[in-house]
Amino acid sequence: MPPHVAAFTDTYLPTVNGVTYTIRAWREHWSERGGRMDVIYPDSDHDRETGEHPVRSVSFPFYDGYRIGAPTVPDDVRDADVVHAHTPFGVGLAGLRLARRTDRPLVASYHTPAAEYAGYLAEGWLMNGVARAGNAYERWFLDRADRVIAPSDTTKTALEARGIGPVSVVTNGIDIDRFSPTDAAAFRARYDLPEPGERPVVGYTGRHGFEKQLSDLVAAANGTDLTVVFGGDGPARKTLKEQVADSDVDVRFLGFLDRDELPAFYSTLDVFGFPSPVETQGLVALEAMACGTPVVGVEAGALAETIDDGATGYHYDRGDVAGFRAALDRALGERDRLAETCLSRRESMSVERAVDALAAVYDAVE
Incomplete structure (x- = not known):
């Protein structure tokens, strides 16, 4: 029987991006294999389904459409076999807390390099400081994971060069039944x-x-x-x-x-x-x-x-x-x-x- 997975993410439906679609696709295919994958995400106007758990959130002032979720662990996921954090921030911290309190393994997906988004928070010399702080925090979080997932060998190599590991490559994958040549x-x-x-x-x-x-x-x-x-x-x-x-x-x-x-x-x-x-x-x-x-x-x-x-x-x-x-x-x-x-x-x-x-x-x- 596949393990019960609790996936913690700072971005989910209705937000449209690669992280959202990856989590959604993995969840659907995990369910088809007889597994359970709950998703914990910042509250939004998404019509939740069974196994989706919104937590309190506020708008992120520096990036329109994004929300910051409270690091809350819903009761329904406290018995998860594996904790999977798709973010080191906000909701991801709740995943870290759950893994430590229940002595469950923590898997952390590396979707986005934090330092690359420093420009949304600061400018000039201050931006460099924000980027360094982002890198340091990111390293702190990933060091606490039992396994880090990178979507490509290039990303795996970059993480290992920073002393982060162990790292496994799991490509995001796409639905090839949906994405095929189409009469346009x-x-x-x-x-x-x-x-x-x-x-x-x-x-x-x-x-x-x-x-x-x-x-x-x-x-x-x-x-x-x-x-x-x-x-x-x-x-x-x-x-x-x-x-x-x-x-x-x-x-x-x-x-x-x-x-x-x-x-x-x-x-x-x-x-x-x-x-x-x-x-x-x-x-x-x-x-x-x-x-x-x-x-x-x-x-x-x-x-x-x-x-x-x-x-x-x-x-x-x-x-x-x-x-x-x-x-x-x-x-x-x-x-x-x-x-x-x-x-x-x-x-x-x-x-x-x-x-x-x-x-x-x-x-x-x-």
């Missing part, structure tokens, strides 16, 4: 996007955070015949729109896309552009590839690993806008070949394989 005609018509062959379409979907450096995608497309499509939303959207107004580039902002629209979104694109240097895996890159869309991304963070250069897309050097444009041109010219390789690797991206690895971690720490 209705999607293109709904959003008035170019028809196939009319002009190249490059795009990105996900959180519009400043750390994602989405402005590089606009800059790389400036002066070209590309149509750039952004799905999602976030604090950098206003700045992006201002940049677009001063640029010679056709950019469409679609706003939040329902999960069911994403396969059509990816299938609309000729290439997915991914300039974010802070990814620990890059879930949207895997989703795009599973739909047969090659990815051009910065050779930094986990994207250096997630994108197989010359096979599923191309890399460019961080901050090199001309290099980004050249990589996009190359990927567009070789799209059919790259798409074929992407589709041939769909099985390796599946959430089923990810949950197999997750189960192995739980077995090892119990």
Whole structure:
């Protein structure tokens, strides 16, 4: 019988991001295997289901849409066999407390490098101090875990270089039944996007955070015949729109896309552009590839690993806008070949394989 898992997270539905979708997918597949995975998360307007436990929360003043949850342990999860913290902050501290009080193993997933978000809290020299403090706290928390989970080998290596461990790699995985090549005609018509062959379409979907450096995608497309499509939303959207107004580039902002629209979104694109240097895996890159869309991304963070250069897309050097444009041109010219390789690797991206690895971690720490 799979162990009863209590998953503590600071981000959950209705918030839209890779962490939310990963936890949701793992929970669903854990249940299909006969296991129980409860989720403890900051209270929101999400209609809770059985096994979901909201705790008191307040709005996070520095990042719209996020909430800070109280480090509270619901009574229903006190008998969990394994505690899984998806955050070192807020709600994650409740997970640490539960593990210590009940002498249960603590597994900690490393989804996001804390230091990369210091810019939302401070500026100038103070930002560096906030980043150092974030790193120190993150290290303190992870050192108390019986096992740390990283979503990629690149992230595992970076954690081990900081003296953090033991670390196991468990990819986030994606639902390959959902993410597959799709007839996108209705999607293109709904959003008035170019028809196939009319002009190249490059795009990105996900959180519009400043750390994602989405402005590089606009800059790389400036002066070209590309149509750039952004799905999602976030604090950098206003700045992006201002940049677009001063640029010679056709950019469409679609706003939040329902999960069911994403396969059509990816299938609309000729290439997915991914300039974010802070990814620990890059879930949207895997989703795009599973739909047969090659990815051009910065050779930094986990994207250096997630994108197989010359096979599923191309890399460019961080901050090199001309290099980004050249990589996009190359990927567009070789799209059919790259798409074929992407589709041939769909099985390796599946959430089923990810949950197999997750189960192995739980077995090892119990």
